[in-house]
Amino acid sequence: MAKQVLVTESVSKHFGGLKAVNNVSIHVEDGDIFGLIGPNGAGKTTLQNVIAGTYAPTSGQVFYHGRNITGLKAHQICHAGINRTYQIVRSFPRLSALQNVMVGGIFGARLTEAQARAKAKELLDFVEFPADPATLAMNLNTMQLKRIEMAKALASGCKLLFLDEVAAGLTPGELMDIIVLIRRIRDSGITILIVEHLMKLIMEVCNRIAVLCFGELLAMDVPSVVTKDERVLKAYLGDSLLV
Ligand SMILES: Nc1ncnc2c1ncn2[C@@H]1O[C@H](COP(=O)(O)OP(=O)(O)OP(=O)(O)O)[C@@H](O)[C@H]1O
Ligand SMILES: [Mg+2]
Known part of the structure; x- marks a missing residue:
């Protein structure tokens, strides 16, 4: 059986x-x-x-690699190995692309400035950042900012990465690029949890899915099973979205 990386009880x-969230039990497996x-x-x-x-949850518990992390502070959880990108991109507009990524290494992984710079350069290559690393974040487009966001999160050395609506605002071509990048991140040994409205992205990249509706867990399974689940079809998706 695959190892459980994250469990909510x-x-x-x-x-x-x-x-907002009610009695939700999910588990995310390694890879x-x-x-x-x-x-x-x-x-x-x-x-x-x-x-x-x-x-902090109103009730229930969260386990990361078997360790109870319920109620730990955000920075403690980050240092434990969980990091995220945000639904609303949070870059530092007056820092360069490189410096934005360095922030992740310095604060997320406690690297020295020199180590963080080297790591940031490596990660800008990994996410195929297409512009000059010295460009100020305020002058970057959406796709470039998303690559920076991912590199910044990865700079913390996380082993579990949350991506919240990473595909929002992207063109179809950019969507394919982000799919390639998500797979590359996973293949580098990082487990990924994606929150997303765009079913094309979910169906294309996810090997397991959980469906929430009004705070309740409706289903959790492989995509082919979830998309046939009566409760999911009735309560949320509507058949037309699933073809
Ligand atoms: N800090 C808060 N205070 C009060 N209510 C909140 C707070 N954060 C979220 N909510 C409410 O909790 C519910 C769940 O919100 P949440 O943002 O988690 O939904 P979501 O699934 O991420 O939605 P979306 O797809 O729009 O991003 C909503 O009714 C929201 O208004
Ligand atoms: Mg949301």
Whole structure:
């Protein structure tokens, strides 16, 4: 049986009376490209925030490689090996592309400036950053910023990477590029959890999927099973989206 990298056990996060995430138990296995899907407001980002330590769960537990990480601070979880890109790209506009990636190495992996610079150069090559590394982030386009975001997250040395809506705003050609990059990251030994609306990307790259709806887990399985699940079809996707 594949090794379980991440396990959530009956995790809930309530905001007052709103059950943003309710009793969700998922497991992500070593080498997975795991898709977390569901309509707007389903609780996808909130679940990531609980796993990554932005929020403490209202109840339930989170395990990373068998270690209980529930309630640890975000920086502790980052140092444990989990990192993320954000739904809304968060770069430092007045730093260069290279410096943005260095931030990940310095704060995420406690590298020295020289080590972080070397690592950032290596990672800019890995993500095939197409522009001059000295370009200020404020002058980069969406796809370039996404590559920088991924390189910055990887600079922390993470072994589990969350990608939140990484395909939003990309052209079809850019989408294919990002699919290639996601696979390359996984093949380098990093397990990936993708939150995404775009079914084309999910179906193309994910080997397992969990579906959230109004904070509840509707299904978790391989794509071919999830897309035939009656509850998923009725509650969320609609058959037309799955062809
Ligand atoms: N900090 C917060 N305070 C109060 N309510 C919140 C907070 N964060 C999220 N919510 C609510 O929790 C629910 C789940 O939100 P969440 O952002 O996790 O959904 P999502 O699945 O990521 O949606 P989207 O696809 O639009 O990104 C929504 O009803 C949202 O309004
Ligand atoms: Mg979200």
